[in-house]
Amino acid sequence: MLGCSGTFPGPESPCSGYLVEHDGYHLVLDLGNGALGQLQRHVDLLAVDAVQVSHLHADHCLDLVAYSYARRYHPGGRAPALPVHGPPGLAARVAGAYEAPPADGLDEVYDFHVVTPGQTYRLGPFEVTTAQVEHPVEAHAVRLRAGGRTLVYSGDTACSDALVELAGGCDLLLCEASWPSEPAPPPGIHLTGREAGDHAERAGAVRLVLTHLMPFTDPALVLAEARQSYTGPVEIARCGATYDV
Ligand SMILES: [Zn+2]
Numbered sequence: 688m689l690g691c692s693g694t695f696p697g698p699e700s701p702c703s704g705y706l707v708e709h710d711g712y713h714l715v716l717d718l719g720n721g722a723l724g725q726l727q728r729h730v731d732l733l734a735v736d737a738v739q740v741s742h743l744h745a746d747h748c749l750d751l752v753a754y755s756y757a758r759r760y761h762p763g764g765r766a767p768a769l770p771v772h773g774p775p776g777l778a779a780r781v782a783g784a785y786e787a788p789p790a791d792g793l794d795e796v797y798d799f800h801v802v803t804p805g806q807t808y809r810l811g812p813f814e815v816t817t818a819q820v821e822h823p824v825e826a827h828a829v830r831l832r833a834g835g836r837t838l839v840y841s842g843d844t845a846c847s848d849a850l851v852e853l854a855g856g857c858d859l860l861l862c863e864a865s866w867p868s869e870p871a872p873p874p875g876i877h878l879t880g881r882e883a884g885d886h887a888e889r890a891g892a893v894r895l896v897l898t899h900l901m902p903f904t905d906p907a908l909v910l911a912e913a914r915q916s917y918t919g920p921v922e923i924a925r926c927g928a929t930y931d932v
């Protein structure tokens with residue numbers, strides 16, 4: 688867990704970033720503001736093999752700007768172009784936050800790939816499948832399968848049958864639960880604890896980890912809600928924690 692704070696950084700965690708490792712391959716799921724710092728606690732700065740971005744909100748992709756400097760100006764020489772997969776417009780978004788156009792040399796740092804929801808492709812040992820979920824901008828949930836195990840990450844979403852389908856039978860569902868049910872949150876943006884638990888239950892997920900809680904969300908409330916709607920083991924993500932899938 689490189690960062691699990693929802694929407695903006697909290698005192699205990701940067702924004703969304705998840706380092707997923709299998710057989711020495713390092714895939715980063717989202718790289719929100721601050722997550723790059725935490726990455727360096729776990730692996731060498733250049734030991735990332737690919738990045739998968741769920742959507743273009745700043746709290747999920749903004750550290751791609753900071754990371755471009757690290758790769759470009761590394762004392763060992765410029766690192767090879769890093770595969771970065773994400774929704775349409777990601778390259779332009781990162782370039783826009785990088786420098787006034789024309790962005791200088793970002794294409795030499797990142798090899799951007801546009802992901803079409805529903806697509807399945809390989810990143811190293813991972814079979815990657817995406818699904819479009821419910822959010823004010825195009826947002827993808829991501830299913831990673833390797834070594835006979837499956838991890839599904841919701842990205843940011845409101846209630847989504849596509850997420851339930853993608854997460855079907857997964858070993859670990861890393862699901863956003865941004866806020867509690869009361870007071871009633873605005874519709875169509877995020878999940879409550881109860882809704883996250885409900886999605887995990889319907890999907891038959893073996894285990895549930897709740898993430899993207901906003902700093903003003905009480906974790907105890909969200910956890911209690913999820914325990915009412917999900918019968919499996921559930922916990923709140925902690926920055927720096929590691930999970931074996
Ligand atoms: Zn977010």
Ligand SMILES: [Zn+2]
Nearest residue numbers: 742744822843
């Ligand atoms: Zn978002």
